[in-house]
Amino acid sequence: MPIPPCAPDRVRRVACIGAGVIGGGWVAHFLARGYDVTAWDPAPDAETKLRRLVDAAWPALEQIGLAEGASPDRLTLAATLEEAVADAEFVQESAPEKLELKRSLLAQLDAAAPAGVVIASSTSGYPMTDMQTEATDPGRLLVGHPFNPPYLIPLVEVAGGEKTDPAAVEWASAFYKAAAKSVITMDRELPGFIANRLQEALWREALHMVANGEATVKDIDDSITEGPGLRWAFMGPCLTFALAGGDGGMGHMLDHFGPSLKSPWTRLEAPELDDSLRTAMVDGCDEAAAGRSIAQLVAERDQGVINVLRATGRLPEQRNEGGDK
Amino acid sequence: MPIPPCAPDRVRRVACIGAGVIGGGWVAHFLARGYDVTAWDPAPDAETKLRRLVDAAWPALEQIGLAEGASPDRLTLAATLEEAVADAEFVQESAPEKLELKRSLLAQLDAAAPAGVVIASSTSGYPMTDMQTEATDPGRLLVGHPFNPPYLIPLVEVAGGEKTDPAAVEWASAFYKAAAKSVITMDRELPGFIANRLQEALWREALHMVANGEATVKDIDDSITEGPGLRWAFMGPCLTFALAGGDGGMGHMLDHFGPSLKSPWTRLEAPELDDSLRTAMVDGCDEAAAGRSIAQLVAERDQGVINVLRATGRLPEQRNEGGDK
Numbered sequence: 001m002p003i004p005p006c007a008p009d010r011v012r013r014v015a016c017i018g019a020g021v022i023g024g025g026w027v028a029h030f031l032a033r034g035y036d037v038t039a040w041d042p043a044p045d046a047e048t049k050l051r052r053l054v055d056a057a058w059p060a061l062e063q064i065g066l067a068e069g070a071s072p073d074r075l076t077l078a079a080t081l082e083e084a085v086a087d088a089e090f091v092q093e094s095a096p097e098k099l100e101l102k103r104s105l106l107a108q109l110d111a112a113a114p115a116g117v118v119i120a121s122s123t124s125g126y127p128m129t130d131m132q133t134e135a136t137d138p139g140r141l142l143v144g145h146p147f148n149p150p151y152l153i154p155l156v157e158v159a160g161g162e163k164t165d166p167a168a169v170e171w172a173s174a175f176y177k178a179a180a181k182s183v184i185t186m187d188r189e190l191p192g193f194i195a196n197r198l199q200e201a202l203w204r205e206a207l208h209m210v211a212n213g214e215a216t217v218k219d220i221d222d223s224i225t226e227g228p229g230l231r232w233a234f235m236g237p238c239l240t241f242a243l244a245g246g247d248g249g250m251g252h253m254l255d256h257f258g259p260s261l262k263s264p265w266t267r268l269e270a271p272e273l274d275d276s277l278r279t280a281m282v283d284g285c286d287e288a289a290a291g292r293s294i295a296q297l298v299a300e301r302d303q304g305v306i307n308v309l310r311a312t313g314r315l316p317e318q319r320n321e322g323g324d325k
Numbered sequence: 326m327p328i329p330p331c332a333p334d335r336v337r338r339v340a341c342i343g344a345g346v347i348g349g350g351w352v353a354h355f356l357a358r359g360y361d362v363t364a365w366d367p368a369p370d371a372e373t374k375l376r377r378l379v380d381a382a383w384p385a386l387e388q389i390g391l392a393e394g395a396s397p398d399r400l401t402l403a404a405t406l407e408e409a410v411a412d413a414e415f416v417q418e419s420a421p422e423k424l425e426l427k428r429s430l431l432a433q434l435d436a437a438a439p440a441g442v443v444i445a446s447s448t449s450g451y452p453m454t455d456m457q458t459e460a461t462d463p464g465r466l467l468v469g470h471p472f473n474p475p476y477l478i479p480l481v482e483v484a485g486g487e488k489t490d491p492a493a494v495e496w497a498s499a500f501y502k503a504a505a506k507s508v509i510t511m512d513r514e515l516p517g518f519i520a521n522r523l524q525e526a527l528w529r530e531a532l533h534m535v536a537n538g539e540a541t542v543k544d545i546d547d548s549i550t551e552g553p554g555l556r557w558a559f560m561g562p563c564l565t566f567a568l569a570g571g572d573g574g575m576g577h578m579l580d581h582f583g584p585s586l587k588s589p590w591t592r593l594e595a596p597e598l599d600d601s602l603r604t605a606m607v608d609g610c611d612e613a614a615a616g617r618s619i620a621q622l623v624a625e626r627d628q629g630v631i632n633v634l635r636a637t638g639r640l641p642e643q644r645n646e647g648g649d650k
Contacts, residue, residue, distance in 0.1 A: 021569060060627040060628065064631060064640060097584075124582070125590050148568065149623075149626075152555075152627060152630040152634070153552055153555055153630065154552075154639070155547075155548060155551040155552035182547070184551075186540075188539070190539050191588055192589075192590030194540050194545065196590055198531060198548060198549060199527070200530075200585075200590040202527045202562060204586070204595045204596070205523055206523060207595065207606070208596045209519070209522065210605050210609065211596045211601075211605070214513070214519075215511075215515075216609055217563045217564075218613055219511075220561060220562065221560070221564055222509060223509055223519040223520035224520065224557050224561045225560065226507040226509075227480035228523075228524045229558050230477075230479075231478070232549050232553075232554030232558070233557070233633050234637040236548075236554070237531060237545065237549055238531065239542075244346060244473050246345060256422065257422065260422065260449065261529070263517070264517075265516050265521055265522055266517060266522045266593070267526070268525075268526045268529045268530060268591070268592055270529045270533075271532050272536075288542060288543055288546060295381065299381065301474075302477060303385065305474075305478065310636065311633050311636030312559040312633065315389060
């Protein structure tokens with residue numbers, strides 16, 4: 001693949017292909033960050049819906065703070081795919097999740113986009129290796145997987161396929177960072193990437209529970225928002241569980257709760273908790289702690305939970321309702 | 326079982342058995358809500374550790390707002406289990422997760438506690454049916470499963486065993502609510518209850534990924550805190566996913582992403598997405614939406630994410646770093 005025509009932090013013009021919930025969310029994000037955005041979507045009412053989505057998102061984006069010169073007026077709807085990408089310095093594809101569609105669409109985009117311009121797919125789970133089969137220059141095709149809504153949730157997972165040029169992966173990661181996203185660059189293709197594998201495991205367990213009458217939709221949602229979800233907004237599942245180990249951290253937690261991995265607490269079989277996995281988890285948590293003691297982490301977690309409780313309206317001004325005192 | 330000796334909202338004296346991370350967290354919670362708390366733990370340094378935990382938690386609890394008269398001075402350490410529960414109006418057991426230990430401890434507590442007083446176990450996953458086998462009055466034994474730290478995370482899952490009196494389950498649910506907890510009362514025993522089944526599925530997938538070198542601890546934690554975790558602090562996984570379906574909500578989401586359930590996005594096999602499950606999910610989300618339109622829910626989600634981003638320090642005052650505008 002030729003060298004991308006501009007540096008990741010010099011991009012001004014982005015093309016968004018597909019303008020549904022995710023594609024439209026990307027449009028809103030790039031507009032708010034001050035880019036010129038050209039969008040294309042074959043649906044007859046695409047423009048109306050897209051402008052409505054951007055208008056609905058704009059007040060939120062104003063709250064966050066717009067980039068200088070950012071405006072919904074910098075959105076152009078293109079009549080054709082070719083027109084949409086003709087001047088683009090980056091292309092984000094967010095078509096429906098159909099492998100054949102993605103394959104041919106990416107080949108069309110590759111044929112139409114200026115040489116060297118990186119083309120990212122928002123796919124929720126297809127590996128790029130399976131999608132880049134029909135393109136002439138597969139080296140510039142990669143996955144840039146966002147979360148809904150892309151204009152507010154920072155995460156983008158970046159992963160190339162077998163034929164993707166590592167330089168394109170590096171360029172895209174730098175571009176997304178410049179566009180105010182939080183990037184995880186993967187060194188391999190993994191179905192569902194990382195966050196979706198995690199939330200999909202949770203989601204499948206939830207579906208099983210509803211299917212078997214073990215819990216209602218409300219139980220499931222409440223169990224997360226009133227429980228682990230309050231911690232996960234700022235501290236991930238690994239570091240959170242490390243704090244369940246008291247002063248012993250992740251090591252003690254694994255030794256104490258390790259036997260539970262044999263229990264049928266979910267339909268997902270656990271891996272063998274051997275020395276190598278134990279070490280990887282303990283070392284990973286030590287690294288994440290970056291010198292902070294367990295006591296410091298506990299204090300940070302506590303303040304974080306309080307901040308989230310307050311931010312989500314769950315700390316009334318007066319809270320003296322406990323007991324009958 | 327005799328009728329509990331006092332109404333759930335008239336409880337003044339609570340006994341906490343086991344004073345580790347969870348037991349100590351319960352102590353801090355009950356103290357902050359204005360109860361007299363008697364604790365017992367056989368470890369030689371239990372009192373020192375417990376008072377340190379309470380002292381460390383207290384500033385957080387002051388921020389939330391203490392119940393009238395609440396004070397760390399209302400904590401008493403008992404010399405024996407019998408002394409700890411002698412005057413208790415409610416008993417919370419938080420011993421290590423060992424089935425035999427739990428069985429004999431609950432039998433001892435049942436023998437020592439005043440007639441009718443409800444005894445709850447903090448167990449992370451044992452069904453009460455398996456733990457109440459040695460007690461004389463198993464009717465008053467039930468699970469009251471908290472989340473770490475119990476003094477900040479609202480959720481408690483309440484579930485009885487086969488021999489538990491439904492009146493005890495009802496009483497405990499009302500008591501926890503009076504003690505400012507958020508309660509899910511389960512109508513059956515399910516290994517891991519609800520929230521732990523969900524987070525355990527996610528956790529096991531995470532362990533598999535680390536074991537196979539597919540992701541690091543940091544990747545996993547970042548993928549949640551920068552992604553789905555921001556939504557789960559205030560909107561559960563079901564309602565969140567409904568919004569991925571655009572105007573079509575959960576129904577459209579299931580039709581669109583349903584085929585992904587066949588993909589290897591996690592090691593957990595998905596259930597069959599038949600009409601009955603589809604209907605249960607759609608109806609459950611409609612019920613959760615309680616008349617709010619998709620557009621209203623999207624606006625609420627957006628404001629929620631912004632509030633959480635701000636509360637967790639991820640919205641700098643100036644955010645004009647996007648692109649090179």
